Amino acid sequence: MKKSIFSVAMALVAGLFASCGTSAPKANLEGASKVDSLSYAIGMAQTQGLKDYLVARMGMDTTYMSQFVEGVLEAADADDKKNAYYSGTQIGQQVVNQIIPGVTMQVFAGKDGKLNEKSFTEAFIAGATQKGQKMEPAQAQETAMNLMKVIQENNDSTADLTAQIDTFSYAMGLAQTQGLRDFLVYRMGVDTLYMGDFAKGLKEGIAAGDDAKKMAFYTGIQIGQQVATQIIPGVTRDVFGANGELNKNNFMAGFVAGVTEKGQLLHPMAAQEVAMRLMEELKNERFEQEFGSNKAQGEAFLDSIAKTEGVVKTESGLCYKVITAGKGAIPTKTDKVKVNYRGTLIDGTEFDSSYKRNEPMTFRADQVIAGWTEALTMMPVGSKWMLYIPQDLAYGSRDAGTIKPFSTLIFEVELLDIEK
Numbered sequence: 001m002k003k004s005i006f007s008v009a010m011a012l013v014a015g016l017f018a019s020c021g022t023s024a025p026k027a028n029l030e031g032a033s034k035v036d037s038l039s040y041a042i043g044m045a046q047t048q049g050l051k052d053y054l055v056a057r058m059g060m061d062t063t064y065m066s067q068f069v070e071g072v073l074e075a076a077d078a079d080d081k082k083n084a085y086y087s088g089t090q091i092g093q094q095v096v097n098q099i100i101p102g103v104t105m106q107v108f109a110g111k112d113g114k115l116n117e118k119s120f121t122e123a124f125i126a127g128a129t130q131k132g133q134k135m136e137p138a139q140a141q142e143t144a145m146n147l148m149k150v151i152q153e154n155n156d157s158t159a160d161l162t163a164q165i166d167t168f169s170y171a172m173g174l175a176q177t178q179g180l181r182d183f184l185v186y187r188m189g190v191d192t193l194y195m196g197d198f199a200k201g202l203k204e205g206i207a208a209g210d211d212a213k214k215m216a217f218y219t220g221i222q223i224g225q226q227v228a229t230q231i232i233p234g235v236t237r238d239v240f241g242a243n244g245e246l247n248k249n250n251f252m253a254g255f256v257a258g259v260t261e262k263g264q265l266l267h268p269m270a271a272q273e274v275a276m277r278l279m280e281e282l283k284n285e286r287f288e289q290e291f292g293s294n295k296a297q298g299e300a301f302l303d304s305i306a307k308t309e310g311v312v313k314t315e316s317g318l319c320y321k322v323i324t325a326g327k328g329a330i331p332t333k334t335d336k337v338k339v340n341y342r343g344t345l346i347d348g349t350e351f352d353s354s355y356k357r358n359e360p361m362t363f364r365a366d367q368v369i370a371g372w373t374e375a376l377t378m379m380p381v382g383s384k385w386m387l388y389i390p391q392d393l394a395y396g397s398r399d400a401g402t403i404k405p406f407s408t409l410i411f412e413v414e415l416l417d418i419e420k
Helices: 034-045 050-056 064-078 080-108 115-130 139-152 161-176 182-186 190-210 212-240 247-260 268-306 369-378
Strands: 311-313 319-324 335-346 351-353 361-364 386-390 410-417
Touching: 034 268, 050 064, 050 247, 064 247, 080 115, 080 139, 080 190, 080 212, 115 139, 115 161, 115 182, 115 190, 139 161, 139 311, 161 335, 161 351, 182 190, 182 311, 190 212, 212 247, 212 268, 247 268, 268 311, 268 319, 369 386
Parallel strands: none
Antiparallel strands: 311 319, 319 386, 335 351, 335 361, 335 410, 386 410
């Protein structure tokens, strides 16, 4: 009772039921670019297991799959005004299908009483829009808690109890909206300029009840807004950074084909493999353009270091210099080692140091970058070496924060012990 239901994250986003048809996007992969092919493949790959989830977890009737698809496509193109409306319908559906039944079960289980749904809904709408409230939300919370105890301890239909239930219903409805406005703005992206549209959607969602056909459309809206606000932007950032975008039409074509299991241009399992491969290729191409100079600078640095007195270069390209020659055992790849280290870029920028933390690290010798594994399996315990690790034995094309793609790394490594 002390926590509003909106103090925790809700599931996806719901929306308006529409009776008119929306044509599914089409894609043609013949001669398609990597971006177009990736867009279709990743759209389809996102649908693996989705149909079972819709049925088992969201209670959707697949008889109305066309309404679900219509909802997905509507939400994918929603503007701020529609987003506010759809957010209202989502929460309205949660009110009528989850919150009210949940409160009713908690308060009246095994009793003859019944929540006044009209008062609850009136208060919820007033609290959500912050208009026409008959009491403050904090007062509503306290009132609801006090009356809940009274109602649970009584089980008759006296006029007093009926009035108490009415007041409780209103107070509980209003109490449920604490924190809702912030949730709408910061978690659901609702623009408060369109709170009127949100309120309209909220009433629509409540009025729709558990109509299976409308619920299919609402479920499509939920998934579609997640696609539009999370999945597509997330993939775009990961693959293209700030310099490219997915083909939205192809993504949606793949998504719709995958979830309806109709007109698929790829097998879903193949789509997953294609998506992973093309994402990697496109990311590498972007990193080559943005960070290719790191590779050239690293190679020049290693060529210079390899000519320095005392530096040894291995067949893999790893360069090392013995600072202190230890006399202990030499680890195998599967041994757990204890080390102190300091890591820098070739320009001297330090990115990590166990010395500064005053805390040696322990790990298996084969659970680090390849350059480390190679060096550790040559170092006797008690040794301190300088390692000059080429990018392909370090993080390669990965962006690791301070360590940008294709960075050559320098480590001072001290092997303290092999832990059994």
